[in-house]
Amino acid sequence: MHEAPMRNAPTFSVVAHPHKKVDGEGLMLGRPAYTDDLVPSNALHVKLVRSPHAFARIKSIDATEALKLPGVACVLTWKDCPRIPITRAGQGNPEPSPHDRFILDEYVRYVGDEAAVVAAEDEATAEKAASLLKIEYEVLEPILDFEHAKDNPIIIHPEEGIHEMFPIGFEPKRNIAAAYHMEVGDVEQELAASPVRVDTVVYTQAQNHVAMEPHAAFSYLDVQGRLTIVTSTQNPWHTRRLLGLALQMPLRSIRIVKPRVGGGFGAKQHIHVEPYVALVTLKTGRPARIALTRREVFESTFTRHQMRVNIRLGADPDGTLRAIDMQVLSNTGAYGEHALTTFMVAGSKTLPLYNKVKAVRFGGDVVYTNKVSAGAFRGYGAIQGLTGLESAIDELAHKLGVSPVELRRKNMIHEGETSEVFRIMGEGTEGVAMNIESCKLEECIRRGKELIGWNDERLVWEVAPGRVHALGMAIAMQGSGIPMIDMGSARIELQDGGFFKLHVGATDIGTGSDTILAQIAAEELGVDMEDIIIHSSDTDHTPFDVGAYASSTTYVSGSAVLKAAASMRRKLIDTVAMLWNVSPEDVIYEDKAFRTVDGSRHLTLHDFSYDTLYHNGVRMQTIEVTESFSGEKSPPPYLAGFVEIELDKETGKVDVVKYVGVADVGTPINPNLAKIQIEGGLLQGIGMALYEDVRYSDKGHLLSHNLMTYAIPSREDVGSIVVELVDSYEPSGPCGAKSAGEIGIDTPPAAIANAIRNATGVRLTHLPFTPDKVLAAIKAAEGAA
Amino acid sequence: MIVTITINGKKESLQIEPGDMLVDTLRNAGHVEVKKGCDTGNCGVCTVLLDGKPIRSCSFLAVRAEGHEITTIQGVAEEARRFADFLNREGADQCGFCAPGFALTVIAMKRELKNPTEEEIRHYLAGNLCRCTGYESQHRAIRNYLEADHA
Numbered sequence: 001m002h003e004a005p006m007r008n009a010p011t012f013s014v015v016a017h018p019h020k021k022v023d024g025e026g027l028m029l030g031r032p033a034y035t036d037d038l039v040p041s042n043a044l045h046v047k048l049v050r051s052p053h054a055f056a057r058i059k060s061i062d063a064t065e066a067l068k069l070p071g072v073a074c075v076l077t078w079k080d081c082p083r084i085p086i087t088r089a090g091q092g093n094p095e096p097s098p099h100d101r102f103i104l105d106e107y108v109r110y111v112g113d114e115a116a117v118v119a120a121e122d123e124a125t126a127e128k129a130a131s132l133l134k135i136e137y138e139v140l141e142p143i144l145d146f147e148h149a150k151d152n153p154i155i156i157h158p159e160e161g162i163h164e165m166f167p168i169g170f171e172p173k174r175n176i177a178a179a180y181h182m183e184v185g186d187v188e189q190e191l192a193a194s195p196v197r198v199d200t201v202v203y204t205q206a207q208n209h210v211a212m213e214p215h216a217a218f219s220y221l222d223v224q225g226r227l228t229i230v231t232s233t234q235n236p237w238h239t240r241r242l243l244g245l246a247l248q249m250p251l252r253s254i255r256i257v258k259p260r261v262g263g264g265f266g267a268k269q270h271i272h273v274e275p276y277v278a279l280v281t282l283k284t285g286r287p288a289r290i291a292l293t294r295r296e297v298f299e300s301t302f303t304r305h306q307m308r309v310n311i312r313l314g315a316d317p318d319g320t321l322r323a324i325d326m327q328v329l330s331n332t333g334a335y336g337e338h339a340l341t342t343f344m345v346a347g348s349k350t351l352p353l354y355n356k357v358k359a360v361r362f363g364g365d366v367v368y369t370n371k372v373s374a375g376a377f378r379g380y381g382a383i384q385g386l387t388g389l390e391s392a393i394d395e396l397a398h399k400l401g402v403s404p405v406e407l408r409r410k411n412m413i414h415e416g417e418t419s420e421v422f423r424i425m426g427e428g429t430e431g432v433a434m435n436i437e438s439c440k441l442e443e444c445i446r447r448g449k450e451l452i453g454w455n456d457e458r459l460v461w462e463v464a465p466g467r468v469h470a471l472g473m474a475i476a477m478q479g480s481g482i483p484m485i486d487m488g489s490a491r492i493e494l495q496d497g498g499f500f501k502l503h504v505g506a507t508d509i510g511t512g513s514d515t516i517l518a519q520i521a522a523e524e525l526g527v528d529m530e531d532i533i534i535h536s537s538d539t540d541h542t543p544f545d546v547g548a549y550a551s552s553t554t555y556v557s558g559s560a561v562l563k564a565a566a567s568m569r570r571k572l573i574d575t576v577a578m579l580w581n582v583s584p585e586d587v588i589y590e591d592k593a594f595r596t597v598d599g600s601r602h603l604t605l606h607d608f609s610y611d612t613l614y615h616n617g618v619r620m621q622t623i624e625v626t627e628s629f630s631g632e633k634s635p636p637p638y639l640a641g642f643v644e645i646e647l648d649k650e651t652g653k654v655d656v657v658k659y660v661g662v663a664d665v666g667t668p669i670n671p672n673l674a675k676i677q678i679e680g681g682l683l684q685g686i687g688m689a690l691y692e693d694v695r696y697s698d699k700g701h702l703l704s705h706n707l708m709t710y711a712i713p714s715r716e717d718v719g720s721i722v723v724e725l726v727d728s729y730e731p732s733g734p735c736g737a738k739s740a741g742e743i744g745i746d747t748p749p750a751a752i753a754n755a756i757r758n759a760t761g762v763r764l765t766h767l768p769f770t771p772d773k774v775l776a777a778i779k780a781a782e783g784a785a
Numbered sequence: 786m787i788v789t790i791t792i793n794g795k796k797e798s799l800q801i802e803p804g805d806m807l808v809d810t811l812r813n814a815g816h817v818e819v820k821k822g823c824d825t826g827n828c829g830v831c832t833v834l835l836d837g838k839p840i841r842s843c844s845f846l847a848v849r850a851e852g853h854e855i856t857t858i859q860g861v862a863e864e865a866r867r868f869a870d871f872l873n874r875e876g877a878d879q880c881g882f883c884a885p886g887f888a889l890t891v892i893a894m895k896r897e898l899k900n901p902t903e904e905e906i907r908h909y910l911a912g913n914l915c916r917c918t919g920y921e922s923q924h925r926a927i928r929n930y931l932e933a934d935h936a
Contacts, residue, residue: 020873027881028869028888030818030858037817123809124802210916212822212830212882262820262882263916294823510880510917672876672922679919680879707827707914715920716911723921 014523015735018672022515022534023260023508033260035216035232036291043218043287044073046280047126049116049133050300051108054142054370054700055156058106061116062134071121072129073284078104081279085162086246088270089337089375090238090547092485094165096428098177098336100157103246103275108137109156109334110370111701112299119280119288142370142700146306146331149175149367156334156368168340168428169365177336178366180344184420185359187312190323194314196399200392201310203766204384204749206303206331206694207687208704209377210712213262214297219277220287222255227278230257234269234509235547236539242271247278256539264509265684266376269549270337272301298705302375303694305342305366306331309388313396321357321396321411326350326385328364333373339366341427342374346385348431349636352419353389353477354411360421370700376549378684379745382478387767390474390750394757403456404754405445408475415439427550432483434633438730438738440664441475444640448473448662451722452642459758466649469657472755473642476746479634480730480739481552486630488557489543490564492521493624496613498592498606499531500568505545506557507537511741512673513553517561519669520734524565527592527605543626551739554669556631558734563627571625576608579619635730637738639663639678641747644719647759652775654756656686657719663743664728667736671725674740678723681744687713689749693768788851792816793860801847807833807840810847811857818858818885822914829913832886833857839893841912858885864892871930872923879917887913891927901931 023033032038063075081103089097108115116133120126143149143156157172164170169179191197217231227249233239236256244251261268273290280288292301307330314323328346332339347362397404413419415436423433448454452471460470491503502521508514518532525532536542545557569589576594577584586597592605603611612621642660647653661682668674691711695703704710723744729736749767757763762777789798792811801810808831811819819842822830826844833842834856858865865888872878872888887910894901894909901909906927915923 018874018876021876021878023881024873024878025866025869028858028872028878028884029862029865030820030885032817034820034882036821212828212880212914212916213820214822261880263880265916291821294825294828510882512876512879670876672874676876676879676918676922679921680917681919683919684916706825707823708825712914712916714911714914715907715924718920721919721921 012523012735014519014529015669016667016671019515019519019529019670021512021673022518027260034213034262035218035230035259038230038259039218039289040220040287043289044119044121044280044284045123045126046277046288046290047118047130048114048276049118049130049135051111051113051115053108053137053139054111054144055140056108056137057140058108058115059136059138066118066129066132069125069129069132071125073119073121073286074280075133076117076279076283078102078106082246082248084246084248086242087337088272090235090269092546093241096168096340097338098162098164098168098170100162100172101335103279107159110372112372113334114300117276117279119284143175144369144371144696144700146329146367146369147308149369150365156370175368176365177332177368178340178343180340181363182424183361184424187323187325187359187361190359191312191314191325194322195317196315196396198313198392198395198399200388200395200763201308201765202388202391204307204309204387205767206306206374207377207692208298208303208694208710209265209267211263211265211267214292214294215268215273215301216291217273217277218287218289219281221281221285226253226255227281228255228257229274229278230259231274232261232268233258234264234507234549236507236537237505237544238547239271239274240539243274243278246275247282258507258537261509264548265378266380266549267301268509269376269547270302294707295705298710299372299702302337302373304377305374305381305384307346307384309346309384311388311392313392315396315400319400319402319407319410321354323359324351324354324357325361326388330366331369331374332366333369333371335373337373337375342381344425344427345381348421348425349382349478350385350389351421353413353475355413355417355419356411371696372702378681378742380742383685383746383749386474386476386746387749387753391753391763394754395763404473405449405454409442409445412441412475413439427482427485432633437732438635438664438666438728439638440726440728441638441640443726444638444662444664447724447726448640448642448660451660452644452658454642463646468647468649468759469644470647470755470759471642471644472751472758473640474747474750474754476639476641476743477636478551478743478746479636480555480733481631481634482550483631483634486546486550486552486556487628488545488560489626489628490561491543491624491626492564492568493622494609496609498609499533500525502532502534502561503542504534504536504557504561505542506553507545507548509548511677512670513548513557516554516669516673517558520558520561521565523735524562525569526590551742553741554737554739555733556629558669558737559629560627562734563629564625567625567627571623575612575623576603633732635732635738637663637665637740637743639743639747641751643751643755645752645755645759647756649778652771652778654690654769654774658722659686659718659748660722661744662724662726664726665740665743666728666730666733666738668725669735669737674725675723677740678744679721681742682721682748683713683718685745685748686718688768689752690768788848790850791854793857803848805847807842807845807847807850811842816857820882820885829890830883830886832889832913834889834893837893839890858889861889861892868892868930871926875922875926877918877922877926883913883915887915895931
């Protein structure tokens with residue numbers, strides 16, 4: 001009998017230990033590791049010329065003066081590009097995003113949209129040349145308000161040839177990028193029959209990712225004439241596939257290399273810079289480099305989808321939830337990247353929380369506007385939907401006069417249960433039915449209450465004249481990859497010396513996935529962390545993986561690594577058994593050595609590695625395995641978030657005194673790194689709740705285009721963040737793990753909104769909760785009283 | 786024009802344009818350990834020490850460094866390794882892009898402030914932004930790092 005992969009083992013020796021991040025010291029010492037650290041010295045510098053108008057048609061581009069400048073290598077316009085509609089969204093194939101974009105187009109659809117490409121010998125010359133381009137625009141009237149986009153006489157995408165890959169509700173002539181609707185039971189009937197009802201609306205804003213490393217890429221032709229692109233990406237294979245389409249090149253001619261990435265959060269799950277360096281390299285034969293300025297990151301990469309979330313709840317007087325109706329309007333900006341899928345996640349990763357309702361409905365439209373495109377961003381629809389849902393649940397608690405915690409406990413999902421929503425709603429497609437095998441929400445809530453000092457009788461108290469403290473809470477779920485769509489692979493090869501090469505397509509973007517994947521391999525192979533040399537990711541040299549998104553890496557890629565390590569273990573035993581001419585059942589592999597059950601033979605892994613590569617004559621072979629994993633389900637991690645705020649009624653300022661997040665992520669493969677995923681997610685969510693806002697002028701010019709005008713939380717802004725992980729074990733996950741990347745961000749906007757409601761009696765509806773809005777709401781309530 | 790700057794103890798003569806920012810001059814000279822994050826002096830990833838004091842090299846003209854000593858993380862590698870160990874033990878090293886600038890500021894703070902309070906630490910480091918960690922783990926590491934010297 002072969003040994004089964006480790007599935008139900010409660011104790012681990014490498015997994016569940018806080019091993020140091022494998023690249024931590026090197027990155028701190030500043031070793032050349034990120035894309036722009038590695039650029040060949042002879043690379044051309046690429047600058048993009050961006051639209052100054054929110055909507056315009058390019059009438060002409062005169063490059064005469066620019067091309068006269070010494071050192072200018074080329075100027076490229078829409079006329080130099082294949083006329084192929086693409087999407088920039090890094091997603092599976094076929095993409096659920098509409099193909100509504102050209103690398104360069106005759107039309108520009110937001111301030112910052114790419115109008116032309118300039119390449120020169122140095123950056124200053126490229127900038128100068130860009131300023132010398134004479135572009136004549138026919139300025140068109142834009143649509144800036146997403147509530148007036150649908151069926152507006154202005155059509156943002158009038159062009160022919162753009163299309164959806166499969167039905168997603170794409171109706172560009174109506175400014176609709178995607179639409180969706182689902183219903184279980186009869187929501188109207190249930191609501192009408194419900195003695196207690198609430199009807200709420202929340203507007204969630206566009207948010208910027210602000211990964212510390214701006215987007216960068218460089219390209220060159222290798223010795224075989226193949227196009228190599230080194231880029232800060234979250235998904236090398238999707239990048240290659242999209243570029244192949246965009247440039248009309250066979251995929252075999254393209255190689256994508258991901259070096260270290262300085263943060264992603266979804267920002268690098270798209271092709272923003274790669275097509276432009278590729279165009280220049282293909283045109284000139286020269287290496288080409290681009291590094292966006294922070295302003296360009298704000299003006300031309302994506303944001304979180306702005307949404308309006310309307311919720312209606314119906315309940316019995318005892319607090320039994322009977323119906324949920326969630327209607328959403330989402331703003332995808334100028335192009336429809338991730339339009340349908342973020343929209344669906346607003347329902348699919350929130351509604352199952354309250355799985356006992358008799359009827360549930362979800363639907364609405366995703367519309368185009370002349371703003372920066374929206375795309376993938378940690379939380380990906382869930383944070384928008386959850387902010388609406390968890391605000392409405394608190395309103396219901398107020399209306400019923402019951403504890404918001406107990407109302408949730410009464411109605412929320414538990415281990416062993418399911419939700420129809422899992423089966424109905426996937427990401428762009430139908431979902432996958434799933435029973436919940438691990439859900440420790442009860443424990444998350446119990447511990448969270450303890451850590452924040454929750455007392456239903458005292459949710460607000462005065463600390464000084466005009467200053468109050470208040471508590472609020474929310475619960476959340478996420479997923480672990482996209483079932484039946486996401487796939488990850490791992491290859492393991494024994495090396496002379498008895499260590500292993502682990503190649504994964506999984507894309508470490510700074511999260512520490514290289515470290516946790518090495519831990520899983522070390523655990524299963526019974527070796528030390530140092531014996532696993534991990535490399536990610538390169539389309540030429542590592543096996544396939546969809547990439548780092550959708551909370552997939554630990555669960556999907558981690559399962560692939562576990563499978564590969566289990567296969568390697570079997571293969572090692574089989575090979576040694578064959579060499580010894582015994583049955584594999586008679587070989588024990590332990591402590592990096594093989595022995596027969598009867599103890600007659602013994603061989604260290606170290607010696608075996610030399611034997612198989614140098615000493616075994618015709619039986620010499622490299623010991624190598626490759627395995628893949630795609631999930632049949634997407635077990636949700638859960639989190640209970642509790643906040644204590646201080647609210648100044650004179651100024652409207654809200655400060656987070658303490659935020660407690662207690663999470664169930666299954667087995668944390670690396671407790672330190674899992675915890676920090678939650679801590680960082682919470683702060684990003686607090687940023688969205690209180691500070692961060694993408695703002696435009698009435699002409700559509702971005703006002704929040706640097707870190708002075710777009711404030712992310714500093715270390716002085718928030719009191720304390722306390723995170724704990726509860727004991728949990730997901731039977732379908734690698735070593736019991738679920739994913740941890742997104743769940744942290746989801747609760748803060750709702751929990752803080754609920755705390756402000758407890759502090760003031762007012763329900764704020766427009767994120768972020770800046771002092772002006774808080775103050776206006778307090779004044780309005782006082783005026784009404 | 787040529788500027789002469791002592792970088793990590795070594796005198797280097799570098800060709801620059803008058804408007805060049807120090808970060809670009811350093812990176813072009815191969816010091817890619819100095820990162821570029823925001824271009825407006827807000828994020829701190831470009832932090833270097835000028836005669837021992839932290840500055841933002843993205844908002845500091847290279848010409849002003851003439852005759853001065855610039856220290857990048859490579860210039861304090863031994864101390865940085867010591868601090869990295871504390872940071873690693875907390876898992877507080879995430880994408881790492883802010884790490885060289887952040888670590889330099891921590892090292893400068895340690896030289897400048899004796900027994901800083903939590904508030905003083907947060908204030909001293911406020912200009913070093915991090916989007917990954919939520920800061921808590923960094924502060925656990927800093928406290929352990931500072932306390933290790935008193936042990």
